[in-house]
Amino acid sequence: MTSPRPYILAETTWQTVREMRYEVVVLPWGATEAHNYHLPYATDNVQVEYVAAEAARRAWDRGAKVVVLPNIPFGVNTGQLDITLDINLNPSTQLAILRDVVRVLARQGLPKLVVLNGHGGNDFRQILRELQAEFPAVFLSTLTWFRAADRSQFFTAPGDHADELETSAMLHIAPALVRPLAEAGDGAAKQFRIAALRQGWAWTQREWSQVTADTGSGNPAGATAEKGQALLEAVTTNIAQFLVELAAADPRDLYE
Template sequence: MSIRPYVLTETNWKSVSETDFGTAVLPWGAIEAHNTHLPYGTDNIQLDRIAADACAVAWERGARVIALPTVPYGVNTGQSDIPLDLNMMPSTQQALLGDIAQALEGQNILKLVVLNGHGGNNFRQMIREVGFHRSKLFICEINWFKVLDAKLYFEDPGDHAGELETSLILEIAPELALPLDQAGSGAARPWAIAGLNEGWAWAERRWSEVTEDTGVGDPRAASKAKGRLFLDALTRKIGDFLAELDSTPINAIYKRQ
């Protein structure tokens, strides 16, 4: 494997000192059970690959983007009774994001993309607050699971360790997935209150009340081929976004009539 100059974990001072980086990508995952068959690190494994491949697309287009190491802990406040689901509080995440933003701003890398890969993470309000204190920096978030219409790629994408995530792991790290006949059904209990199911009322789900096997979504129609197709389309789209962002000066970020 050759060294990828847009993956910080792999690159070196020789390469970095010769490169004028403009945009950093901070992948942010979680460590948690993913049905019975996928690894706890599923979100992080997916993010490592999505971030690197998207940065590759942008790099090819001339963008000077860098994929930072994935933050492996996410908000799992609803899973405290599931062994080794390890929660990081939103307030801790905000402190971490603030430190990274400060470091980047001080080094004149003025565009930061938080690439989120976990449904319990929510960076919007943090970006408002961190951005308020780091006014030279442009910060945005991408939730990769919202980039494409997953229904065009999967029969039933699922919420957590379902067909979509299982297909991605079959493509990215098949050696870490147990055979599908060892996966639970991913059946999930809905709320007993209509407004919560309709989505206009919201409450955090107590995961162990919702699902027996920690999965939400049936993984059994998953395949490596579906994972590859989705991953290619996803990383091309995010890569194009990164290239566009990197090539747009901060003072030209709004269209002038």
């Protein structure tokens, strides 16, 4: 067995925690949903947990006192309510959960929280705006792990769900959970008929079962573990740098 990691709360005891002065708390937040025919329902959770742990390790090794909370495994899936066992948490439910977490941090004097997002349907920015006004003593921020590096440096095929990026990441993190790519659907996804929605400057949620037959969006055929490793190296390096800088920062003096 590996030794407990001091930056992973689930592996840490009270004996350690009571002596520690953590500077940044990281809350991974994923989702439980279908990912084409070749990736498991837990894909978003597996990925965000890996990224959180690896970024925290890198930051910890550089002296930042970071602690990663257990992942929340359900996300916003309001566009997938008819896909069996895609579990939906409404944004208002996420707000209620986060309010309770932030209230604990504020009471205990933990100064900074990063919500590390692993699911495209989650968007915590407006939630954190509301909570920041309620809990000014806790600095609140969020980031989405798969946007922490330029995907075009690693992948050529477009997509955003069970695509080449996600499949490559899973081939590196948990290859035993990935079915043979020959079994995967091609991830063909329909586009909006309305130009503004198609171009992205107007928005509405996608009704997933109308968009894609296999629940994927993007062809995973070109995925490799090597591409996943390269992406995750870049992502965790960038996120670790953010955590190091945030740990050292004074939230009252962030601008230059």
